Amino acid sequence: DTVLALRDPLGIKPLCIGEIDSGFMVASESVAIDTLNGKLIRDVKPGELIVIRNGEMKSYQLARSTRPAHCIFEYIYFARPDSIMDGRLIYDVRVNIGSNLAREHPACADTVTPIPDSGITLAVGYHQRSGISYRECLMKNRYIGRTFIMPDQNMRETAVRLKMNTIRPNIEGHKLILVDDSIVRGTTSRRIVNMVRKAGAKEVHVRIGSPPILAPCYLGIDMASRDELIAAHKTVAGVEAVIEADSLGYVSHEGLVDAVGIPKENLCMGCLTGLYPVQIPGEKCLAEQTRLSEYLDSDS
Numbered sequence: 001d002t003v004l005a006l007r008d009p010l011g012i013k014p015l016c017i018g019e020i021d022s023g024f025m026v027a028s029e030s031v032a033i034d035t036l037n038g039k040l041i042r043d044v045k046p047g048e049l050i051v052i053r054n055g056e057m058k059s060y061q062l063a064r065s066t067r068p069a070h071c072i073f074e075y076i077y078f079a080r081p082d083s084i085m086d087g088r089l090i091y092d093v094r095v096n097i098g099s100n101l102a103r104e105h106p107a108c109a110d111t112v113t114p115i116p117d118s119g120i121t122l123a124v125g126y127h128q129r130s131g132i133s134y135r136e137c138l139m140k141n142r143y144i145g146r147t148f149i150m151p152d153q154n155m156r157e158t159a160v161r162l163k164m165n166t167i168r169p170n171i172e173g174h175k176l177i178l179v180d181d182s183i184v185r186g187t188t189s190r191r192i193v194n195m196v197r198k199a200g201a202k203e204v205h206v207r208i209g210s211p212p213i214l215a216p217c218y219l220g221i222d223m224a225s226r227d228e229l230i231a232a233h234k235t236v237a238g239v240e241a242v243i244e245a246d247s248l249g250y251v252s253h254e255g256l257v258d259a260v261g262i263p264k265e266n267l268c269m270g271c272l273t274g275l276y277p278v279q280i281p282g283e284k285c286l287a288e289q290t291r292l293s294e295y296l297d298s299d300s
């Protein structure tokens with residue numbers, strides 16, 4: 001007869017409370033509350049326990065940390081664009097990231113296009129800032145399931161081609177700016193760059209809404225091992241060569257933090273900096289708030 005909802009002490013993962021009819025609900029993202037016709041009340045605080053019983057809600061602060069460490073990738077990719085997190089609409093944050101990306105990495109091109117779906121909102125921001133026309137050039141097949149369950153490599157590659165198709169007339173003869181959220185291994189990016197070249201693109205400039213992913217996530221995201229992460233072993237020029245793009249630009253740490261609008265000391269950026277907010281054997285820990293600031297200052 002009781003619901004207990006506890007957010008982790010650093011607020012790495014999101015959690016929010018809503019009201020519905022005469023009761024309450026908790027969800028990782030506010031879209032779950034919206035979908036059920038409820039109303040978002042607020043985020044659960046890091047280390048806060050919510051107890052819901054007999055139509056009443058009580059709050060207990062079980063743990064206090066000196067600073068939160070919200071996962072920055074929720075803003076870049078994980079959360080849905082229609083979610084509200086820490087008072088920010090994820091859609092707006094992603095438009096800001098795309099806008100900062102355009103400011104930091106302009107390109108001489110005639111079309112801005114997203115890699116669907118995660119690149120869409122970032123590409124809108126890039127388009128708004130640069131004034132370069134936005135046009136969809138890749139279409140996702142909604143009826144194809146996950147590719148990794150295919151038994152061999154050949155079938156997996158066929159499944160990837162079935163998953164995404166080019167809109168040839170939008171590509172032929174164009175200089176494209178291809179926008180995506182991140183590059184993990186580089187294999188998907190290279191395949192897509194080649195796909196649009198085959199469809200007649202004159203130039204392909206890849207722009208990424210996160211800084212290079214240098215290290216794994218140990219905090220709940222099954223990302224990839226360090227060996228598999230292309231940016232852990234190659235410079236930006238090296239990644240550009242592997243994915244066969246005419247140019248490659250990642251948003252900077254400062255550009256990203258500015259777009260999110262949360263002080264950098266209150267974010268986890270472990271996979272982007274190699275400094276984690278908790279002790280992880282063999283990795284560097286962000287023991288003092290200032291260390292991330294120092295890292296980001298040296299980044300510029």
Ligand code: SF4
Pocket residue numbers: 012070071072073074216217218219220221268269270271272
């Ligand atoms: S390491 Fe990266 S993905 Fe993992 S919680 Fe931190 S920011 Fe998020």
